[in-house]
Amino acid sequence: MSNTETGTHVSYLQHKGKYKGILSWLLTTDHKKIGLLYLYCIIVFFFVAAILGVLMRIELIAPGETIMGPQTYNGMFTIHGIIMIFIIVIPALPAVFGNFFLPILIGAKDVAFPKLNLFSFYLFLIGAIFGVLSQFIGGGAPDTGWTFYVPYSAESSTNVIYALIAAFILGFSSILTGLNFIVTIHRMRAPGMGWFRMPLFPWSLYATAWIQVLATPIIGITLLMVIAERVLKIGFFDPALGGDPVLFQHLFWIYSHPAVYIMILPGMGIVTEIFPTFSQKPVFGYTAILLSSLAIAFVGYFVWGHHMFTAGISYGSRWFFSFLTFIVAVPSAIKVFNWVSTMYGGSIDLKPPLLYAISFIFLFMIGGFTGLTLGALAANVQVHDTAFVVAHFHYIIFGGMGFAFFAGMHYWYPKMFGRMYSNKLANIAWGILFTGFNVLYFPLFIIGLQGMPRRYFDYLPQFQTGHVISTVGAFILFTGLILMVYNFVYHIKRGAIAPANPWKGVTLEWQIPSPPSHENFDEIPVITTDPYIFGTSTENKQK
Amino acid sequence: MNMSIQENHNDHIDSETGKLGMWIFLFTELFLFGGLFLVYAVFRAKYSEDFHSAARELNAFIGTMNTVFLLVSSMTVAMAITAIQKNQKKLAMFLVSVTLLLAALFMMNKFFEWSHKFEFKLYPGSEVLKNLPRGELLFFGLYFMMTGLHALHVLIGMILLSINFIKIKAGKVNQAHYLLLENSGLYWHLVDLIWIFLFPLLYLIT
């Protein structure tokens, strides 16, 4: 049906609304445009934070001071962490791909509260600006690490307050996005789309949204308490004011552990869309994948203590948290097995999105198993707060969520912009990126095991080899990323016109023109089958 | 594909959708206070003696009065919704203004209570407070943070209710469309709910 329409339809990019020019973007309530606004902001911030990462790597190429002093270094990993976590990975997948594709995938014209959606974008922007400002005003870049551990964060003379406010506002933006998605999924599914006919990306967003709504307020209030502590001298956590520093860690991780699943679940959702399309085969174990998302979201709420194993928490809670940490790994395992089985017996087309999705599994496995290492009590004692942790979370965040993001970009780029990128360039960029990634982070596992602590500006000479290899990897990675971004930017105007359905996908976004029109669907589709039906039955999807 | 329809359609969210959104928002509010309750619980367990003696400093009578104000006001908003549903515009306006009045009384009480504390130099960071036993210090910290944040919510609720009053008067909130009033009502009840927990925890456990 889409082919007949490509001639006449007006894409959302050309759509004439109430406002003209730049305002048509800044005041839009179109979920697709808001998604793109997020995308552009996130790329800019990613660039800033990534440069900080590379600078840190250069500093670490040799022991002692190389290009910056300790104060600068400490500020750098703090801002690197804050930007990466609060401004990039937590919002990235829900706010970019969730906004753009959630309504389309469930056959809706928009999210439930379009204005709220725009509002949460502005909250995001304000929060992000606060975050960046904290670098430049007065007391110097905050130097507490992204975890803001009290008492240091209550004492540091740097701009910790700005960073706290930034995280607070960003948290609210994230809550509102989550709220919007839950209501959208409940109320706006196309007729005929029962809960179990919903594609799995929306399902993963649904699980994510609940975490966003129910966990984020805790960090909100915690950060407020730290602010009150600094400004009004009300004691909560700082022992100098009578407070309890371990309680801060509890509250911080009650949010921040579930937050790591906010980061990864939508990423898992994206690759779950990609495997069936490029294998031309229904997803294997639809129900299992769906239930495992919900299980991760639920159990993930109760394992926060594994970040505090050495903080002197009680023996009973140490093994309790360790036990639950291992339980929460099982749903992840289920997903991995279902993904590889989805490919098995298919007709596999190794295009860039699939390449990224497969490397997602590879890197996620490494990140996940090292997570298990961290979750084991005895092993955690050795590797807690070492470079091993740094490698674990870069593998799982950057290698997992980051690669899922790249996979999503390659998968949906034609739909979002109506153009094709160069496959060849994408493959080359992938090769460099993947190599660089492993060269960058793998050595950190080894020096971490040997006892190289994290957040170290300086280090003992025996760790140098690992650091040098790692720094070289950063540059390889850098090259790959630049190439990938170049591929996207160059082809956004010059690429070949994308067909409506370049990958022969069957979910709803492929049934409408590329790029979609302002309201996505001329007529709301009526769903009569399960989401992943390939082959002859494709036509049945549409009424 | 008619644009004007699209734009309007944004303004009129159907009531089930709006209410679901509001409930989810209330959950986040609940967890926002939940963090404070958690801190309270931990400190109480650690310093229960100090908490006992510190709670005695609070005036249970003012607390009880405020509880009554909030409970009654909760009823009046609930009634205002009934009135709107029955299309009794005048009555609805009256009930909303009673609610506002009760809220104002609550805030007044709060104001006197706080200024009384300040007179005795019991404010965050003061010397008197610093010399109290550790648990009492924490108790007062929590007291100011919890009631302060709660008072902020009362204020927001008052603003919402005032908007409702104006809209009812203008006929924008009416028998057919009263989602705004319903949601503001829900919000107001939440403010009440939180107070229902705060009251015994701060004032009664002596």
Add this chain to the structure above:
Amino acid sequence: MFTGASNLADGVDRTFVFIFSVAFIFIIGITAFMIYTVIHFSRKKGNEAKQFTGSVKLEIIWTVIPLILVMMMFYYGWVGFAPMRKVPADAMKITAIGRMWQWEFDYGNGMKSTELVLPVNKPVRVALKSEDVNHSLFIPAFRVKEDVIPGYDNYLWFVPTFIGEYEILCTEYCGLLHSSMLSKARILNQADYDNWFNDFKTKVSQPEPDGYLLLRNNGCIACHSLDGSKLVGPSLKGLFGNERIVTSGNSQITVKADEKYILNSIYDPDSQVVSGFSKGLMKSYKELLKESDIKSIAAYLKTLN
């Protein structure tokens, strides 16, 4: 990997070995399976996709097997960890004090050492105290680590099993010089230890000079050594009365390190920066040290030449 030097190392290493073995098998296996699938079922070969959608039997298998494996991992971790919280009653008692960027080990009776010196094969319980922010005592070779949190009584214990010198690190971020908060654990045989201990005792029984106490209690020795070695700041040994090359403003000048210079270096460190070191590291101690204090410091520095 690398050898552990305490009784706790085995339990930890066994956990690593088990988890890494499982990980290795799964990662290699699943990756190989993916590569095989991609090649064997390639669309280029004209493969038709088979339209199956799942299998309850398989789901159960790959829920149960990982569940068993992770429970085993949990078990290894727990068993390796449990002894770490069970201190034998006869353990020697030492208190480790963490303060911004320096470790100190209190042997009781005012005997405070900046190194942890211990006899081999004797259990030792280290109580952990912080004077300011969070720190974490980490001795990689012994596989021990616990956070040092103000207001809390945390502890760790171990039995050092080999003679030698081992690194002590701080692994909880504690501000500017977190990465310099290092020390050494020296494990001696019983006789050497006794000698060291007696020496130490006699040294301690002589009262410390005022200047030294000031340097120690204000954390100066975190950055300035007293034995000539270079830390974050220049060593204070051989400083007094000698020529210093300093950058003042934009020019390099040579000054004599007299009492005035020392006072200025402490009150306004950035005005004259010793060549080879950077500005901004040392903060002013104007509020913390009186001029009389600095007199005693200078007097003590004289004795170091």
Add this chain to the structure above:
Amino acid sequence: MKKEETHISSYTSHAIVLIVLLFLTAISVLVTGWHFGPFSVAVALIIASIKVRTVITHFMHMKFESLFMKLMVTGVFVLFALVIIITFIDYYLR
């Protein structure tokens, strides 16, 4: 998305609810006079929970909402309780 039928609660029912709530408040104020020792917190919290439940079901019209909504609200409270309990595994066993 059919129009759900609206339930209109009567004024009297609201008034009755209020009386119940005031009554419970009175009880909890009075109860503080008698010393239950460690149980006084528990008693106060139980009464507060009953009050909260009453407000939610009646004033907030939860009794007219769908089963899903009821489950959701219960679930949120249960989740919060679990978080507190799990935190206390640390504090009580220390």
